[in-house]
Amino acid sequence: xxxxxxxxxxxxxxxxxxxxxxxxxxxxxxxxxxxxxxxxxxxxxxxxxxxxxxxxxxxxxxxxxxxxxxxxxxxxxxxxxxxxxxxxxxxxxxxxxxxxxxxxxxxxxxxxxxxxxxxxxxxxxxxxxxxxxxxxxxxxxxxxxxxxxxxxxxxxxxxxxxxxxxxxxxxxxxxxxxxxxxxxxxxxxxxxxxxxxxxxxxxxxxxxxxxxxxxxxxxxxxxxxxxxxxxxxxxxxxxxxxxxxxxxxxxxxxxxxxxxxxxxxxxxxxxxxxxxxxxxxxxxxxxxxxxxxxxxxxxxxxxxxxxxxxxxxxxxxxxxxxxxxxxxxxxxxxxxxxxxxxxxxxxxxxxxxxxxxxxxxxxxxxxxxxxxxxxxxxxxxxxxxxxxxxxxxxxxxxxxxxxxxxxxx
Amino acid sequence: xxxxxxxxxxxxxxxxxxxxxxxxxxxxxxxxxxxxxxxxxxxxxxxxxxxxxxxxxxxxxxxxxxxxxxxxxxxxxxxxxxxxxxxxxxxxxxxxxxxxxxxxxxxxxxxxxxxxxxxxxxxxxxxxxxxxxxxxxxxxxxxxxxxxxxxxxxxxxxxxxxxxxxxxxxxxxxxxxxxxxxxxxxxxxxxxxxxxxxxxxxxxxxxxxxxxxxxxxxxxxxxxxxxxxxxxxx
Numbered sequence: 001x002x003x004x005x006x007x008x009x010x011x012x013x014x015x016x017x018x019x020x021x022x023x024x025x026x027x028x029x030x031x032x033x034x035x036x037x038x039x040x041x042x043x044x045x046x047x048x049x050x051x052x053x054x055x056x057x058x059x060x061x062x063x064x065x066x067x068x069x070x071x072x073x074x075x076x077x078x079x080x081x082x083x084x085x086x087x088x089x090x091x092x093x094x095x096x097x098x099x100x101x102x103x104x105x106x107x108x109x110x111x112x113x114x115x116x117x118x119x120x121x122x123x124x125x126x127x128x129x130x131x132x133x134x135x136x137x138x139x140x141x142x143x144x145x146x147x148x149x150x151x152x153x154x155x156x157x158x159x160x161x162x163x164x165x166x167x168x169x170x171x172x173x174x175x176x177x178x179x180x181x182x183x184x185x186x187x188x189x190x191x192x193x194x195x196x197x198x199x200x201x202x203x204x205x206x207x208x209x210x211x212x213x214x215x216x217x218x219x220x221x222x223x224x225x226x227x228x229x230x231x232x233x234x235x236x237x238x239x240x241x242x243x244x245x246x247x248x249x250x251x252x253x254x255x256x257x258x259x260x261x262x263x264x265x266x267x268x269x270x271x272x273x274x275x276x277x278x279x280x281x282x283x284x285x286x287x288x289x290x291x292x293x294x295x296x297x298x299x300x301x302x303x304x305x306x307x308x309x310x311x312x313x314x315x316x317x318x319x320x321x322x323x324x325x326x327x328x329x330x331x332x333x334x335x336x337x338x339x340x341x342x343x344x345x346x347x348x349x350x351x352x353x354x355x356x357x358x359x360x361x362x363x364x365x366x367x368x369x370x371x372x373x374x375x376x377x378x379x380x381x382x383x384x385x386x387x388x389x390x391x392x393x394x395x396x397x398x399x400x401x402x403x404x405x406x407x408x409x
Numbered sequence: 410x411x412x413x414x415x416x417x418x419x420x421x422x423x424x425x426x427x428x429x430x431x432x433x434x435x436x437x438x439x440x441x442x443x444x445x446x447x448x449x450x451x452x453x454x455x456x457x458x459x460x461x462x463x464x465x466x467x468x469x470x471x472x473x474x475x476x477x478x479x480x481x482x483x484x485x486x487x488x489x490x491x492x493x494x495x496x497x498x499x500x501x502x503x504x505x506x507x508x509x510x511x512x513x514x515x516x517x518x519x520x521x522x523x524x525x526x527x528x529x530x531x532x533x534x535x536x537x538x539x540x541x542x543x544x545x546x547x548x549x550x551x552x553x554x555x556x557x558x559x560x561x562x563x564x565x566x567x568x569x570x571x572x573x574x575x576x577x578x579x580x581x582x583x584x585x586x587x588x589x590x591x592x593x594x595x596x597x598x599x600x601x602x603x604x605x606x607x608x609x610x611x612x613x614x615x616x617x618x619x620x621x622x623x624x625x626x627x628x629x630x631x632x633x634x635x636x637x638x639x640x641x642x643x
Contacts, residue, residue, distance in 0.1 A: 318490060318502070319490070319516040319563070320567065322488065322519075324484070403458050403464040
């Protein structure tokens with residue numbers, strides 16, 4: 001099929017028809033190039049979205065108390081809702097298996113002092129689970145543990161920002177910090193990937209905090225993550241039933257929307273997921289359209305080439321070329337051109353993407369990338385389709401009576 | 410060698426049909442040099458195209474070298490053209506991006522002759538038409554006469570049974586025309602059968618037999634005393 005003579009025919013014809021070779025090659029390479037950039041852009045947008053939501057665990061649920069808006073069960077509207085330790089225990093007991101981690105939050109603003117340095121910070125009383133919900137990274141020392149909780153240890157894990165402001169160059173781990181006149185021991189320093197404001201916080205065992213601040217069992221907020229094996233629908237169903245049950249437990253009107261808020265990340269994520277699926281869908285749609293445009297382009301150019309070569313085809317037929325040899329002559333040339341330029345365009349565009357991918361890192365557009373397999377499949381499809389598009393006109397050209405072909409000009 | 414019986418051909422022109430050949434009968438033996446004459450529209454080119462299997466007759470028989478030519482598939486026709494026929498056209502019909510040598514070698518390529526043999530054969534025929542030194546030139550670097558000689562070499566290269574020439578001198582001045590006819594006479598002297606379509610009396614008289622066509626029938630078919638073209642060539 002590909003002997004030296006065939007190659008020579010192809011080479012001859014390419015060399016003597018640089019413009020049409022360039023046009024064919026360019027349309028193929030351009031199609032692939034646009035396609036790769038499109039896929040990469042969509043990928044970059046998706047990466048950007050996910051990155052923005054990466055601060056907390058993606059399966060987080062936060063429950064904030066507020067005040068009722070409807071009178072119910074003998075209570076007037078406007079009653080403030082207050083979560084307590086037994087609410088937390090109730091959730092733990094009722095939804096075993098539905099949640100992954102759970103932690104209360106008990107916040108107090110304090111003025112903290114180390115040596116000469118002072119500052120105002122929020123101490124958040126939490127349980128050890130909170131590290132995994134908030135995706136806190138421990139830089140040095142350790143995080144809170146169960147013993148701290150049970151023994152109500154006066155220990156703190158401070159954010160990087162706190163360390164910078166109060167401790168300067170000192171290693172804070174093992175040092176003592178005075179908060180509102182009480183002495184705490186710093187056991188760790190944390191950073192938080194997605195959120196720098198978080199790094200000016202200080203974590204302490206919530207039991208310790210409740211004891212210090214009025215020996216109470218109140219909590220400000222409940223943070224949890226749902227079972228990660230749940231899909232969005234199941235996760236939303238979980239938080240919905242939890243909302244209903246909590247309303248019953250706290251004697252709140254079932255339709256009261258302001259007594260407390262449940263913020264389930266699944267909701268936002270399912271929106272993002274839908275949007276990103278939609279984007280992928282659009283990308284595939286536009287990609288298919290680009291491929292079609294490319295195929296039509298190749299077909300067009302081949303028809304033009306064949307028209308231009310009709311007389312030559314007639315001469316060859318008069319000299320004894322069989323129709324199959326005419327088809328072969330035209331198709332081989334177009335296969336070689338489309339394949340070379342298709343793969344050329346593919347390599348070039350992938351090179352461009354690989355080059356810009358690490359540089360681009362905006363909030364909504366990050367590390368655009370392409371799946372090599374997808375690109376290779378698209379290139380092969382384009383080449384095959386181009387060949388098929390050329391097959392019809394070349395067969396037709398080969399079947400023109402030689403006398404008609406010879407008369408063409 | 411060539412035998413045609415009651416050959417008819419008409420062309421459809423919209424709703425009208427133009428009857429071009431109205432029952433042609435003739436025979437040509439091996440080694441003949443036949444001129445087919447007639448004014449334009451007489452059907453001489455149509456006849457040659459049918460003889461060359463470039464076109465098909467509507468009716469009648471055509472037997473070439475003992476083989477009936479009828480209802481051929483395009484593949485079979487290509488094979489027969491390659492084996493039996495060599496074409497010389499008025500407008501030369503060389504492939505302009507191929508050198509003289511490659512043009513001459515092309516019919517051999519379609520005969521699946523190996524590349525070395527193809528080149529040596531093509532070179533041999535180029536030498537016969539006196540263009541060995543021009544082998545690697547492209548057609549547009551050659552004069553009209555040279556182009557036609559390349560075309561003749563190409564027609565000869567496949568060593569066909571019959572050479573068909575359609576107005577071979579139609580695009581050439583008279584001196585060059587005689588050179589080309591001289592060449593054609595030489596090829597005929599070697600025993601090749603040649604049919605020449607022409608409307609020029611002097612060219613026709615350089616053949617050995619003249620067939621006159623008028624309105625699609627043969628009105629005259631006579632053997633003549635051949636005028637040698639060499640006397641006009643320096």
